[in-house]
Amino acid sequence: MAASQHTDAPMISLKNVCKSFGKKHVLKDLSLDIGKGESLVVIGGSGTGKSVMLKCILGLLQPESGEIYINGQQVIGMSPVEREKTLRNTGMLFQYAALFDSLPVWENVAFGLMQAHGVKRKEAKDIAIEKLGLVGLGPEMANKNPSALSIGMQKRVGLARAIATNPEIIFFDEPTTGLDPIMGDVIDNLIRDCTEHLGATTLTISHDMESAQKIGDRIALIYKGSVVWVGPAKEIENSGNPYVEQFINGDINGPIELDILKP
Amino acid sequence: MDWNFLAAIGRVTLKFMQAVGHLSLFTVQTVRHIFTPPFYMRIFLRQLMSIGYYSLPVVGLTALFTGMVLALQIYVGSSRFNAESAVATIVVIGLTRELAPVLSGLMVAGRVGAAIAAEIGTMRVTEQIDALVTLSTNPFKYLVAPRVLAGMITLPALVLIADIIGVSGGFLVATEVLDFNASSYIKNTFDFLETRDVVSGLIKASVFGFIVSLMGCYHGFNSNGGAQGVGRATTNAVVSSFILILVSDYFLTVLLLD
Numbered sequence A: 001m002a003a004s005q006h007t008d009a010p011m012i013s014l015k016n017v018c019k020s021f022g023k024k025h026v027l028k029d030l031s032l033d034i035g036k037g038e039s040l041v042v043i044g045g046s047g048t049g050k051s052v053m054l055k056c057i058l059g060l061l062q063p064e065s066g067e068i069y070i071n072g073q074q075v076i077g078m079s080p081v082e083r084e085k086t087l088r089n090t091g092m093l094f095q096y097a098a099l100f101d102s103l104p105v106w107e108n109v110a111f112g113l114m115q116a117h118g119v120k121r122k123e124a125k126d127i128a129i130e131k132l133g134l135v136g137l138g139p140e141m142a143n144k145n146p147s148a149l150s151i152g153m154q155k156r157v158g159l160a161r162a163i164a165t166n167p168e169i170i171f172f173d174e175p176t177t178g179l180d181p182i183m184g185d186v187i188d189n190l191i192r193d194c195t196e197h198l199g200a201t202t203l204t205i206s207h208d209m210e211s212a213q214k215i216g217d218r219i220a221l222i223y224k225g226s227v228v229w230v231g232p233a234k235e236i237e238n239s240g241n242p243y244v245e246q247f248i249n250g251d252i253n254g255p256i257e258l259d260i261l262k263p
Numbered sequence B: 001m002d003w004n005f006l007a008a009i010g011r012v013t014l015k016f017m018q019a020v021g022h023l024s025l026f027t028v029q030t031v032r033h034i035f036t037p038p039f040y041m042r043i044f045l046r047q048l049m050s051i052g053y054y055s056l057p058v059v060g061l062t063a064l065f066t067g068m069v070l071a072l073q074i075y076v077g078s079s080r081f082n083a084e085s086a087v088a089t090i091v092v093i094g095l096t097r098e099l100a101p102v103l104s105g106l107m108v109a110g111r112v113g114a115a116i117a118a119e120i121g122t123m124r125v126t127e128q129i130d131a132l133v134t135l136s137t138n139p140f141k142y143l144v145a146p147r148v149l150a151g152m153i154t155l156p157a158l159v160l161i162a163d164i165i166g167v168s169g170g171f172l173v174a175t176e177v178l179d180f181n182a183s184s185y186i187k188n189t190f191d192f193l194e195t196r197d198v199v200s201g202l203i204k205a206s207v208f209g210f211i212v213s214l215m216g217c218y219h220g221f222n223s224n225g226g227a228q229g230v231g232r233a234t235t236n237a238v239v240s241s242f243i244l245i246l247v248s249d250y251f252l253t254v255l256l257l258d
Ligand SMILES: Nc1ncnc2c1ncn2[C@@H]1O[C@H](COP(=O)(O)OP(=O)(O)OP(=O)(O)O)[C@@H](O)[C@H]1O
Pocket: A021, A026, A044, A045, A046, A047, A048, A049, A050, A051, A052, A053, A095
């Protein structure tokens, strides 16, 4: 659907990115392009390096080699000041929400507005409450401490924080994990809205095939630190790729090696 | 020749140099961010409260009993050569120049340094510091600079209060227990006290405040490995503050000696 709107220059581009921790190679020559205004969903087994990839793009982790471009600009080795500028147009939902537990819920959501965009407290609070409404949290939640919320609620606050400044690029690390099916659907629609109505470029990590197909224009499968398949979301059912087939069917037999003892 | 032994020394030396370099870089960054905008006033004020105001009971109690004990002990010593009139002077000089800053520094290190390391350490392992970065906020400016600045300002204020409480404690013991004459004790306290006695103590306090909050931030910032890592960071923050306070105290004393 939105695939035709993409301009040629990708918004985010990873070229042969390698990242290891000690002897453990997590990302191996990972290359991936995300077009402007595109919604890309990344799927892949647990521990294959999806979150690490996001952190490399955000500059929270430094890859050993490779190139990462955001809006045509090389971001590896960027100065902190330039990085700050780039991140001003970026939102991120962390896998474990990573809410500031010293601040009430609304200040978490309004943080970027107040710190990086100079919005006044009162106005920022109104926006925060509006964004909380979008993720199904009422205004009575605004003054609560994040530690008083359930995990699923914290995740939604994190989501509201990620989209609060209407950024151009948004990363969602497993946005619907731990949510009930109905709330999961609400969040799927919200992410879809970000690309369709706000024109944002989004990269979502998901384990849920149904929501991946709903959110994504394209889907990429990561296995052992590199992309083994990427294609339009509609085509994932008949990709003809053995990795994809095994993954979406949840089959224990196939090319994907599992580190489990088979009986 | 035991090469293993040499290798071990080399390894330890390298590790030590690495840590020193790392810490120096952290310190330079911190100082730079203290003096460059944006300034986070709200956080700074909150830190003033939590470092300063909430440390008052601990510091006050320490000062009170230190002053009391000091009066007793100095009385024992000075009475051996009939110099009891020196008690008031030695108590006030001992407190302002040495004991109030050092003991307050150590108490605040235990209370505040540990708390800072635990808080920032937890923020590190729960990715809150990463989240700050993604929200275009420099964690050095937002977390470290306000705490270090608050430490440098509040510890001298605390020490000034400790001076007063400590001297009052000494006065109390001298007049109530040792039967000193109240007005001559007060006269002896102030007659020989010089401004630089107090000021040198306050300078020390400011340096100790810097050390305590810097160590808390440094160890918290570099913590890793979950709850255990945060525990380790807290311990390291307190121990390194203690050591740095005691060592720098000697050099500061030499430097500030008239
Ligand atoms: N800070 C780190 N230090 C050492 N190893 C790490 C670190 N972060 C991640 N790893 C390792 O990198 C690998 C990939 O981790 P990552 O969090 O990216 O997985 P993931 O694909 O997001 O998995 P999940 O779907 O379970 O979230 C894991 O094996 C993990 O042990």
